[in-house]
Amino acid sequence: MTGPVRQQAMRENNLGVVLRSIAEHGAVSRAAIAAATGLTKATVSSLVDELDRAGLVADGGAVGNVVGRPGQAVRLNPDGPVGVGLEINIDYLVCCVVDLAGHQRHLEVRLADNRTRPHGEVLDEAAELLAQGMRAAGRQPVAGLVAAVPGLVTAQRGALVAAPNLDWPELEVAEELTRRIGRSSPVVSVQNEANLAALGEFWFGGKPELADFIHVSGEIGIGAGVVVAGELFRGRHGFAGELGHVMVSVDGERCRCGALGCLEQVAGQEAILRAAGLPTTTGTSLGTPEGPLAQLVELARAEQSAAVSAIEQAGAALGVALAGMVNVLDPAAVVLGGMFAQLAPWLAGPVRAELDRRVLGARWTDLRVEVSRLGWEAAVRGAAGSVTRAIVRDPAEYLRGRTADIVAPWHCG
């Protein structure tokens, strides 16, 4: 609390307290919510009724209550509002739909080399995927649309200002997509894909206990998402987490960003494949069975030395860059995501070694190196999930119909 508090604000606040309590407990009785939140049963009942009328909660069946008699439980409404997520990456597009309880209801992937075609064409296809996601939602209200993009996204306008790997011009992606899907839909919010991947892994990857971690998305580009005390850390302009452009080699190769010796040039997907003597083709990030990433994994499993040493060298460079980031941010864990999840059996060792060697506080902390469960799916899940998470966080804002604002947890500076 930082400002003066009044009755209306208190009721709206408590609406969120109750909904979050339901989200935490699954199916739960009104009496148990009252006990958990410290609110009176009458207040809880009235708030639950309001949430029910808004379609946010549903009947959760019978549960034993505090005095042993069966009570009626409530839970998040699986047929309530949904979020639609989209990811535009270098070599694929993907769209998914997530409901209030976090379940994925729809997933569609398209492989395409988005570097070799005009950005207008990519945006057309992305809008088509979004429209399909909205149709897949059926009768459930679409509360928000969020797109993940591989580049710097401004906090204020959701504009993509730098995407070195796509080589796109400065572009109002949010506006472009909103225009394409039509005025009757909610506006599209845009966010950096590494940020959304961190949130996706946090929410849906079985890592709710981490709260303070760095999630590294290894794709053609390398980005990181930083979660601090359970919240996305975005920085002043929305540009935080650009791990791929941390220097790891003073006289290294020139990066697409213009600088020398960036991590991406040593540990990015194409750099690893080249070092292993493999081709670099479209759709590689997804590790499709016939693709070169799958081939690399197979060779490494067969202990082919070029493949293993390519991954290990990338791991050492990643470890050096991460050590700097850990020295600066002091998280509880580092999570290897994107293609790094698939390469973890050979990559995690060198990463760990550099962290142990270079992190000043390493001996006094139990820094964990974890592997992402969701891999490349993390960003799109995070995109869709950020909509439904925002509703649970602040139902009053959702009830005011401010769909464009419900992903506000991102906002910063």
Added chain:
Amino acid sequence: MTGPVRQQAMRENNLGVVLRSIAEHGAVSRAAIAAATGLTKATVSSLVDELDRAGLVADGGAVGNVVGRPGQAVRLNPDGPVGVGLEINIDYLVCCVVDLAGHQRHLEVRLADNRTRPHGEVLDEAAELLAQGMRAAGRQPVAGLVAAVPGLVTAQRGALVAAPNLDWPELEVAEELTRRIGRSSPVVSVQNEANLAALGEFWFGGKPELADFIHVSGEIGIGAGVVVAGELFRGRHGFAGELGHVMVSVDGERCRCGALGCLEQVAGQEAILRAAGLPTTTGTSLGTPEGPLAQLVELARAEQSAAVSAIEQAGAALGVALAGMVNVLDPAAVVLGGMFAQLAPWLAGPVRAELDRRVLGARWTDLRVEVSRLGWEAAVRGAAGSVTRAIVRDPAEYLRGRTADIVAPWHCG
């Protein structure tokens, strides 16, 4: 607001709202506080009376009120509680006293090479300085004692676990100092000196508008303090900001921390002095007139090439490390503190050049490179100020007499 809100909590919250409003405005009438906070005049008067009885506010003279008639103003009480700050650094000790309004009431410095004597002796002298600070406070209540130390300090216990430059063992510094100054005094809190220097510069260095910045403390060691949205960023264990141990040269010299190529070995005070062909002696950090740091500055002013190039090389290395940190944290500014403030005329250029070259978002942000006003005084001012700032932030906690807890804004993880 994240939890349920009730009446008592509301009054305590509003006590802080009123006190912070007074702190922001200087001398201000009750009517103006009511207008600024949205609270009723009756509520404001009652809360101001409570703050007055606690000695936190005082008569602020006559001011014009909203309808033009002269009203009675209140302001922070300059004769109210004070904070006592201490800094133990590698080559000096310093203590100061700061009042509620942020004015420094006492400052005492002692030069000493704290590496060459037993830590018990250093702590004895530090406790002596604290006792003198408390005596200097006179009749004003000492609300808290805070010590800045050059090393990793745990968030939970305030233990110094790693101080590579002092070469001290793991030490319960808070407990050691508390025991030495006696049971009747408030307990001593301990915090990393780079963190306190960032806060000191933020609060007292004329940079309140920054809110999101990295403050670099250049001394024998190099540390950084990260301020995000006006709050100190500490990390999960309290170890954030260890910029000195970020790698800047793959095959660089071995650092006291055990790793190779750390920034400290290229841009730390002794490294710069050595590169310039100057001796490294006690008290250098303070830039005392006869010391080698003052000599270095003099030589650089005379455009002596060894001196200038030693500083420029350090600046380039600092710029590379800071570029990584800016890529990851995306702040609004970088502040050159400690001895870097004195070296800024030659150092800031190379720092700026590396930031422009290596920060991915550089073209879309107006990243500022600022020079600390307080220099080496920032940490001790931040130490003392964190006590009085905590009172203004949460007067209810202070009124409960929980002096040990009032520096809680530090707490994390």
